[in-house]
Amino acid sequence: MLESLPLSRKQLESVATSDASVNIWDGAIRSGKTIASLLRWLFYVAEAPHGGELVMIGRTREAIGRNVMGPLQDPALFGDFADQVKYTTGAPTGTILGRRVHVIGASDAKAEKVIRGMTVAGAYCDEVTVLPEDFFTQLLGRMSVEGAQLFGTTNPDSPSHWLKVKFLDKLDQLPHWRYWRFTMDDNPALSEDYKARKRIEFTGLWFRRFILGDWVAAEGAVYPMWDxxxxxxxxxxxxxxxxxxxxxxxxxxxxxxxxxxxxxxxxxxxxxxxxxxxxxxxxxxxxxxxxxxxxxxxxxxxxxxxxxxxxxxxxxxxxxxxxxxxxxxxxxxxxxxxxxxxxxxxxxxxxxxxxxxxxxxxxxxxxxxxxxxxxxxxxxxxxxxxxxxxxxxxxxxxxxxxxxxxxxxxxxxxxxxxxxxxxxxxxxxxx
Missing domain, CATH: 3.30.420.280 (Nucleotidyltransferase; domain 5)
Structure with a gap:
């Protein structure tokens, strides 16, 4: 599978070293963080401990279907492994490498109740910053199986967002966390012309978050690119x-x-x-x-x-x-x-x-x-x-x-x- 994917050094390093309890890929759009995290998730599911559930979480089940299951089912990305991913968008469960995976939408504070009482052996979180803080906290508490791991991706948000303030800013106090920050230069699939166009098109807040991958506060015009x-x-x-x-x-x-x-x-x-x-x-x-x-x-x-x-x-x-x-x-x-x-x-x-x-x-x-x-x-x-x-x-x-x-x-x-x-x-x- 690795031979079929054009992976950068940073992508390979993140896959090889994401052995912590919580592993977060963060950064710009089109930076390759999702592909790296999904590859690592496939490796994890293949050997995940039993005695708990595997869960994949996003803002909605449809978002998981689009952002995660869709790429996993693409043979151009994951070769023969794509045939081992079975999911119908909107369904509550899917199958990856023969293991049942629960697909959970966590769009509001009520979502926390969905996983209450569940024992989790592994979790994949798409766009962590859109998840309610109570839900994420509950998820961490549910991962009680020996060897349980969480893999998550996110784009940057406000520097006062709970994920940054309570976790990413305190990584030196969290030895069981791993974190990688990606830019578009870390995605070998992007041409220099494409990257140059994106750097011109985005302005203001969106340039700093989506292109530079910075956690910055929103200020000024919402749509500065409007022309x-x-x-x-x-x-x-x-x-x-x-x-x-x-x-x-x-x-x-x-x-x-x-x-x-x-x-x-x-x-x-x-x-x-x-x-x-x-x-x-x-x-x-x-x-x-x-x-x-x-x-x-x-x-x-x-x-x-x-x-x-x-x-x-x-x-x-x-x-x-x-x-x-x-x-x-x-x-x-x-x-x-x-x-x-x-x-x-x-x-x-x-x-x-x-x-x-x-x-x-x-x-x-x-x-x-x-x-x-x-x-x-x-x-x-x-x-x-x-x-x-x-x-x-x-x-x-x-x-x-x-x-x-x-x-x-x-x-x-x-x-x-x-x-x-x-x-x-x-x-x-x-x-």
């Missing part, structure tokens, strides 16, 4: 679309209500290669603060449904909107839509993950916006981090003028499984 000349397209010149995957809906009563349509373009370069992008195609917005009348849920439903039936592309007519993704707190509006015959889906409202997806897509030129989306383009340049939250070690944007941004975030995060593999150069925040 109207690069990211805005005249609606009349929109590229052809393969599909419109979602209408993201942010619901308001006294505040604005916004609906953003997320499409996937059908584009080719001069050599005929796929160059599809995500496109915010069109926007509907109703804002009582600008003098518009306040609407009941029924009136709002009527207007949104009527707008969804209109043309949203200058040349293609009748493209169906596949999902209506609604602010999860808007229970009354979702009920109204249901009563009016329109099914909806509660949105994925992990704010930081949605922001990170949006930032990465903008930086890589994989998200563009039609000039019809005026609410979105008006909000994006002023969208800033909350200084008071930063002082507490939290990444939170200021909750002002963000309704259209929230609507697009709902659409992007909730439909990620649909668009990620459809992009010619899929993004990977944990790679």
């Amino acid at each position: 109207p000349d690069r990211h805005v397209l005249p609606w009349g010149e929109l590229p052809p679309l393969q599909r419109i995957m979602a209408a993201g809906v942010d619901y308001g009563t006294t505040n604005a209500s916004s609906v953003l349509l997320l499409g996937l373009s059908d584009e080719r370069d001069e050599r005929g290669r796929d160059r599809s992008r995500l496109v915010l195609v069109d926007e509907w917005r109703h804002d009582p603060r600008t003098g518009a009348p306040r609407l009941t849920d029924g009136q709002l439903s009527d207007q949104v449904r009527a707008w969804l039936r209109t043309a949203h592309h200058p040349k293609q007519v009748g493209i169906p909107v596949e999902y209506v993704v609604v602010d999860p707190s808007a229970a009354s509006f979702r009920l109204q839509l249901h009563q009016d015959g329109l099914a909806s889906t509660p949105a994925d409202n992990d704010v930081n993950r949605g922001i990170a997806l949006t930032a990465t897509l903008l930086a890589e030129g994989q998200l563009v916006v039609a000039d019809r989306c005026r609410g979105w383009t008006n909000e994006v340049s002023g969208y800033s981090w909350d200084d008071k939250a930063t002082e507490k070690g939290e990444d939170k944007p200021v909750k002002v003028a963000d309704h259209s941004l929230d609507a697009s975030r709902y659409a992007l995060a909730t439909t990620e499984a649909l668009w990620r593999s459809a992009l010619p150069d899929p993004i990977g925040l944990a790679a």
